[in-house]
Amino acid sequence: MSAKKFQNAIAPTRQEDYPEWYQQVIKAADMAEMSSVRGCMVIKPWGYGIWEKIQRGMDDLIKETGHENAYFPLFIPLSFMELEAGHVEGFAKECAIVTHHRLIEKDGHLVPTGELEEPLIVRPTSETIIGRSFAKWIQSYRDLPLLINQWANVVRWEMRPRIFLRTTEFLWQEGHTAHSTEKEAMEETLMILDKVYRTFVEETLAIPVIVGEKTPAERFPGAVNTYCLEAMMQDRKALQAGTSHYLGQNFSRAFEIQFSNQAGEQELAYTTSWGVSSRLVGALVMVHSDDDGLRLPPKIAPKQVVIIPMLNKPGEEEAIMAYSNAVADDIRKQSWAGAPVSVLVDKRDMRPIDKKWQWVKRGAPIRLEIGARDMEANAVFMGRRDRSLKAAESVSRDQVADLVVSSLTEIQNNYFALAKMLLDEHTHSDIDSLAAFEKFFTPENSEKPEIHGGFVRTKYCGNPECEEKAAALKVTIRCLPIDQSGSEGKCVICGGSAKTDAVWAKAY
RNA sequence: CGGGGUGUGGCGCAGUCUGGCAGCGCACUUGCUUUGGGAGCAAGAUGUCGGAGGUUCAAAUCCUCUCACCCCGACCA
Numbered sequence: 001m002s003a004k005k006f007q008n009a010i011a012p013t014r015q016e017d018y019p020e021w022y023q024q025v026i027k028a029a030d031m032a033e034m035s036s037v038r039g040c041m042v043i044k045p046w047g048y049g050i051w052e053k054i055q056r057g058m059d060d061l062i063k064e065t066g067h068e069n070a071y072f073p074l075f076i077p078l079s080f081m082e083l084e085a086g087h088v089e090g091f092a093k094e095c096a097i098v099t100h101h102r103l104i105e106k107d108g109h110l111v112p113t114g115e116l117e118e119p120l121i122v123r124p125t126s127e128t129i130i131g132r133s134f135a136k137w138i139q140s141y142r143d144l145p146l147l148i149n150q151w152a153n154v155v156r157w158e159m160r161p162r163i164f165l166r167t168t169e170f171l172w173q174e175g176h177t178a179h180s181t182e183k184e185a186m187e188e189t190l191m192i193l194d195k196v197y198r199t200f201v202e203e204t205l206a207i208p209v210i211v212g213e214k215t216p217a218e219r220f221p222g223a224v225n226t227y228c229l230e231a232m233m234q235d236r237k238a239l240q241a242g243t244s245h246y247l248g249q250n251f252s253r254a255f256e257i258q259f260s261n262q263a264g265e266q267e268l269a270y271t272t273s274w275g276v277s278s279r280l281v282g283a284l285v286m287v288h289s290d291d292d293g294l295r296l297p298p299k300i301a302p303k304q305v306v307i308i309p310m311l312n313k314p315g316e317e318e319a320i321m322a323y324s325n326a327v328a329d330d331i332r333k334q335s336w337a338g339a340p341v342s343v344l345v346d347k348r349d350m351r352p353i354d355k356k357w358q359w360v361k362r363g364a365p366i367r368l369e370i371g372a373r374d375m376e377a378n379a380v381f382m383g384r385r386d387r388s389l390k391a392a393e394s395v396s397r398d399q400v401a402d403l404v405v406s407s408l409t410e411i412q413n414n415y416f417a418l419a420k421m422l423l424d425e426h427t428h429s430d431i432d433s434l435a436a437f438e439k440f441f442t443p444e445n446s447e448k449p450e451i452h453g454g455f456v457r458t459k460y461c462g463n464p465e466c467e468e469k470a471a472a473l474k475v476t477i478r479c480l481p482i483d484q485s486g487s488e489g490k491c492v493i494c495g496g497s498a499k500t501d502a503v504w505a506k507a508y
Numbered sequence: 509c510g511g512g513g514u515g516u517g518g519c520g521c522a523g524u525c526u527g528g529c530a531g532c533g534c535a536c537u538u539g540c541u542u543u544g545g546g547a548g549c550a551a552g553a554u555g556u557c558g559g560a561g562g563u564u565c566a567a568a569u570c571c572u573c574u575c576a577c578c579c580c581g582a583c584c585a
Contacts, residue, residue: 027519034577038577093583094584158583159581159583160580160581160583160584165584165585172585243585277585278585310543310544310545312542313543351546352543352544353546356545357545357546371544373544374544381544389545
């Protein structure tokens with residue numbers, strides 16, 4: 001294969017075919033692949049390493065805000081789903097159902113037998129089964145608040161799976177809490193949204209978000225209010241990066257989550273639920289990556305520094321490896337973002353140039369190439385993933401550890417700044433008529449739509465009909481931002497008087 | 509569930525119209541050369557051509573049935 005064939009490591013580029021580019025980045029980074037089970041993915045070590053970093057960081061925040069982890073069953077009795085009307089409607093169409101518990105051999109094939117008296121559904125979310133437990137655990141106001149989180153897999157039989165973004169089975173955390181007052185439950189709902197989700201997504205994943213409330217059309221089935229984080233991908237479409245629900249007394253009524261208050265009266269508890277999923281990995285890909293593959297913010301990279309020994313000539317190996325390991329140890333002594341810098345010395349039996357490209361495609365923030373020449377000069381050759389490949393340069397050995405630390409901070413900040421620039425540049429507040437709105441969201445090439453559109457932040461009258469009208473353009477209200485301006489204006493769709501700010505976009 | 513498409517070594521595909529030895533590129537293995545910027549040459553290994561049935565001297569190719577997957581809609585963390 002000749003070098004000229006590669007202008008970029010990933011084909012097609014983002015401009016050429018964004019959805020295909022997305023899949024190629026994941027493949028080239030060796031993160032995950034679709035499995036032989038419909039809609040289900042295999043998460044490979046590099047992709048799972050990213051998820052583990054997400055879990056660790058998020059879990060710390062969840063615990064710092066007073067929650068404890070627990071675990072509930074994968075299966076939910078079918079009858080539980082019937083108890084909350086809105087909930088059934090939302091999830092009934094996408095459930096996996098277990099109806100048998102045994103196999104027998106018949107004509108050389110295994111067929112299910114032993115039909116269950118009551119079918120079990122594989123959890124699409126756990127409000128119902130956790131609600132039943134909460135009802136048992138809560139007797140008195142002294143048992144409240146009850147603050148529980150679960151790390152789990154869930155199954156939703158979606159029509160069109162897309163790797164990491166919408167798979168049949170996915171990984172997530174789901175928080176479930178119960179409170180004695182509406183006020184406290186609402187505070188919890190919003191606290192999680194800001195202190196846990198927004199903080200983590202912006203500061204660790206380097207993804208800027210718009211925080212807001214969903215309209216009734218986009219609300220979680222069974223919730224009173226649903227709040228969310230919305231992020232902009234590089235094709236300017238929105239991706240929901242986290243969600244927090246105020247459930248009011250809907251689930252406590254259905255599952256009899258009652259407590260005696262201080263006056264000795266029975267009251268229904270107020271509950272919340274909130275979650276982020278492995279979809280965040282897809283968001284990382286679509287926000288930060290470029291036409292050479294994945295780019296990982298250092299705080300989420302499973303390895304922050306990769307050392308590639310240039311083992312080209314026989315006889316040099318031992319000395320270069322010793323030098324490389326010594327450099328690695330120096331860097332490991334450095335602390336960054338509250339933890340030792342993680343370093344991998346890639347000593348695999350591969351051509352160094354192939355290793356280098358592999359680490360570029362996997363998005364390692366910093367590459368250090370070490371060969372005989374560097375060793376003689378008491379130096380290393382350092383490349384940063386946020387800069388062009390040709391911008392790599394020689395750095396003296398005694399400066400490298402400090403430079404790595406300052407570079408990690410710079411890379412983390414650069415990725416956030418770039419993503420923020422994209423979000424700001426393509427968020428428009430000056431679209432004030434239906435004609436302008438339609439023009440903005442209509443691609444020039446309808447056969448093969450180019451990257452177009454973005455977020456429109458404008459007034460909305462609150463009429464669901466206006467929302468439906470936008471849906472014809474595949475545009476939905478992503479959220480009603482928390483930071484409302486309070487000003488009065490005209491609804492962008494119907495022109496009627498409107499006070500509410502809304503963010504409109506095409507979404508994943 | 510509607511409309512369109514595809515199933516051929518690990519991956520990507522040609523071959524199907526007009527039946528006649530199962531092919532190509534990449535990746536993989538081995539050897540030699542090369543070696544700080546996605547190397548070259550040579551040899552090698554890898555296949556129930558999605559499945560079942562039929563037509564035929566002969567089927568990847570034709571016919572019937574079937575399964576799976578992909579794209580466009582409805583659904584969605």
